[in-house]
Amino acid sequence: MTRHIRHAALFCVLLLAALLVNAARVQVLRADAYGADPANRRDTITRYQQPRGDILVAGRPVTGSRDTGEHLRYERTYRDGPLYAPVTGFASQEYGTTLLEHTEDGLLSGADPVLAPLPLWNEFTRSRNAGGKVMTTIDPAAQRAAYEGLRSRKGAVAAVEPSTGRVLALVSVPSYDPGLLSGNGRTAREAWARLNADPDRPMLNRAVQRTYPPGSTFKVVTAAAALDAGVVDDLDEPTDSPDPYTLPGTTTRLTNGARGCADASLREAFVQSCNTVFAKLGVTTGVARMRAMAHGFGFNDGDLRIPFRVARSTFDTTVDRSQLALSSIGQYNTRATPLQMAMVAAAVASGGQVREPYLVERTTRAGGGTVSAAGARPVRRAMHPATAMRMRELMRGVVEDGTGKKAAIPGTVVGGKTGTAQHGLGNSGTPYAWFISWAQREEDMEPRVAVAVVVEDAANRREISGGGTAAPIARAVMEAVLKP
Template identity: 75%
Template sequence: MTRHIRHAAAFCVLLLAALLVNAARVQVVQAPRYATNPADRRPDIARYQQPRGDILVAGESVTGSRDTGEHLRYERTYADGPMYAPVTGFASQEYGTTLLEHAEDAVLSGADPLLAPLPLWNDVTQARNPGGDVVTTVHPAAQRAAYRGLGGRTGAVAAIEPATGRILALVSTPSYDPGKLSGNGKDALRTWRRLNGDPDRPMLNRAVRRTYPPGSTFKVVTAAAALDAGLVRDLDAPTRSADPYTLPGTRTRLTNESEGCRNASLRQAFERSCNTVFAGLGVEVGARGLTAAAERFGFNDDRLRVPFSVAPSSFDPSADRAQLGLSAIGQYNTRATPLQMAMVAAAVANGGQVRTPYLVERTTRAGGGTVAAAGSRPVRQAMRPATATRLKELMTGVVRSGTGANAAIRGAVVGGKTGTAQHGVGNTGTPYAWFVSWAQGARDLEPKVAVAAVVEGAAADHGDITGGGLAAPVARAVMAAVLDR
């Protein structure tokens, strides 16, 4: 009898050991597979059981959370949703997260370990931290001015602080209300299908995710390359430039919209936006030199995060001499985001230095304690300081007596460059109107804002679409808002 009891006891111990091994296998070895199984709703239920942290602009929340009383209890809400959508993105129970909502999701959802009061605290207590907040660099008046300035037109605006790289405005129109995607019901599904089927692509963040031919605004880069290379030493000396200019190795003749471009000085060519002068300068600088200059400003860089990714702006290093002439005036394969062109204007305003742009000032715990701060940002020398000084002079001339007069602000120094970019087969597409600029108040020691504005094609005659006419007033409104004019 005793022998049978011992066998039964041994068998029970064996069963217990097998049970423990299996429990360890399920909870440790197979835990990741179960955690990512779409049939398991517990992570989603836990995620939405508490309010999400907020995104702040100038100390005010532009996001919130609404208690639905359902299993996925809290839904995201947005204040001025369409205006701030290019900054916040959306946080949807059904369709995930985008932009800041995605890049800072760990903080906003409370999943970031840095939010815990003590290291490994949550691992022991199985608690979930309250969502943290994200403090942005956005200037609310500048954001509003850009959004209202674009109005019902398709386009984008990016504004940054030259000395620091702080992003002051990111606007893209047409826009959408991200709050309508927050839930998981039929309304969210209908909104999702409508937005994705809209040919105007309202969910596309044109300020950072779309590249355009920059047109004549790229002449800032070409002028910087020519000045740095010593091809131009006197801004007022005549250049050896034909009008029209025959692109090297071809019979294609490049012309100008303005008169007086033959042998024009760099100052005259910049104010009149002479294609022939800058195409010739680009060819003289050469493909290697012009590519290097563009890359110092940030072109061909696919690593930029603000903290969400930015589409890389491109300059083709393999262009032949004829293509290089077109590239030098912002055509051919040259493409840029509005944020990139704001960086170009900021480099001029900041003595030739490009500060890496950023959108998040700091992240904080629910109680206000700082989790992480932006700190100092990397800097790149795009041109010589003396070259930047001369370009500031050229850009102020454009606003004072050239094509950018619509950007002038009383009591401030404003520099700018217009651009009207052709595109499409045979340049048949409706042109893009560009304006890049910077502004410095009378009492400021340095420029306070750099802006790039682009307005896409409108139902108007091609001759009515100009950077000075369409984009410059938008940029002016943004600069005036930052300078509090």
């Protein structure tokens, strides 16, 4: 009898050892495979068992969480969803995350190990931290002024603080309500299908994800390159520029929309936005120096993140002389995001220095303890300070005496540059209206805001212009930032 008991005990020990080996195999060797199995919903259920942390604007949350009482318990909610969608993006149980909801997902969902009270604490306790908070740099007054300024027109606005790189406004119209995508039911699926089928692409963040021909706003880059290289020494000296100007190596004649451009000085050409002067100036400056200046401003940089990725703005470096002439007036293959052109204006405003823009000021734990802060940002010099001073003089002339008068603000120093960019086959599309600018109150030591506005459409081609369509929007944004 004792022998049978020993055999049974040995058999039980073997069974226990087999169970332990199998458990180890499942927990260690097969953990990744089981975790990635689409049928395994434990991580998903755990993820939505608690409220998501909030994204804040000026200290107030523009996001929230709603208790549905279902397996995926908490859904994301949004306050002023269309207004802040280009900042927050969406967090959807069905379609994932975008923009800040994506780049800060670990912190907002509570999954980031940095939120744990002790290293490896969550691995041992199987617990999950409360979601943290993301504090943005957005100025709510500037954001609303940009959104209401665009109204029903397609376009985008980006505004930054020149001295720091803080993003003050990021608006894209048409927009959408990200709350419609939060769940995983019929409502979310219908909204997803409708938004993706919309030809106006409301989920496209035009401020950072779309590039446009910058048109005459790029003349800021061309003028800076010519001044920095010594091609032009005197703003008021005639430039020996014909009108019309025949593109080098071709029979194509470039003309102007303004009069008095023949042999105009750089100051006159900038104020009147003479294509012929700047096309010739770009050719004289040369592709190497034009490329260096464009690169200094941020063109051709594919690594810019704020923290989500910004589309690469481009200045073609493989051009011949005729193509360089067109590139120098913001046409041909020259493309820019509104954020990039806001950086151009900011560089002029800050004495030639370019600061990388950023959107997140600080992240914190749910209880308020700081996780990370923006700190000092990398700085590079786009142009000499003396060049920046002369560019500020030229941009002030556009607002005071030229095509940008509608951006003028009483008691405020404003500099700007208009642009009307042709596009489409044979330039058949409605031109894009651009305006880039900076502003400071007379008592300020330095400019406090730089803005770029692009408007894609108008009732007809004759109604759209940088000075008439885009400049008033920029003025409203600058006023919102400068208001005491």
